[in-house]
Amino acid sequence: MAGWFRRLLHRPKPSSVERSSSASSSPSSSSAESSGSSPSTSLVRSIRLSPVLAPDISASSSARWAKSYDICICHSEVDLELVEELVSYLEGQPESFRCFLQLRDATPGSAVMTELCDAVQNSHCWVMLITPGFLQDPWCKYQMHQALAEAPMANGRTIPVLKGVDRKDYPRELRNLYYISMALKENSFRQIRDTVVRYLQELCRSSLSSTE
Structure with a gap:
């Protein structure tokens, strides 16, 4: 018993470094306790991530302008009225999408096959309006195959629409x-x-990163 008491009396006192360390840590601990959150949570809350800005697809330097059209609409003639509504909607958007509409934009006197191939090659995206008329139209299927051959991995360029x-x-x-x-x-x-829009933004982003 006496030996235990003597050891307690001769217990070494904390050094000045230890005292200053505990003193400096106590305010942050009490602050965290009073706020009801741990120091790590407070640190996370103090971080503010800067938003990633989407590239401007309308800029004159945008990769968008490397092709003549943003969208080629592949459709059957029996669905022309619906397609004209879609084209009117897209061309009226703030992005002013450039749409290829076969009966409107094809060159008179050109071969149908040539026009369909050119439309696919000169457009960023292809909307396939798949209706009963589309399934029965051999030219629609031909254009669909041309689009798939142009971008076999798809990556958002081919947009099937079922009706x-x-x-x-x-x-x-x-x-x-x-x-x-x-x-x-x-x-x-x-x-x-x-x-x-998503495809064109990704296209422009990839183009910018490749030039850096």
Whole structure:
């Protein structure tokens, strides 16, 4: 018992470094306790990440202008009225999308096959309006195959849009791609627009990073 008491009396006192260390740490600990959060949480809250700005796809230096058209609309002639509504919507957006509409933009006297191939090659994105008329039109299927040959990995360039077609009739060639189901026309138009914007922004971002 006496030995235990003597050891307690001769216990070494903390050094000045230890005292200053504990003194300097106590305010932050009490501050964290009073705020109800740990120091690490407070640190996370103090960090402010700067937003990543989307590239300007309308800039004159944008990679967007490397092609004549932003969007090529592949459709059957029986769906022309709906396609004209879609083109009017897209061209009226703030981005002023450049759309290729075959009956409007094809060169008179040119071969159909040549025009379809040129339209695919000179457009960034291709909207496939898949309707019963599309499935029965050999030229629509030809243009679809040309688009897939141009960008076999898709990467957002081919945009299938289903209207009046059962899922089981969805072309096999496009089975690896998600499609837009045109239930509400306005929503579908907006989805098409957003998909094209997303692709063009990624295109411009890749172009900028490659030049740095």
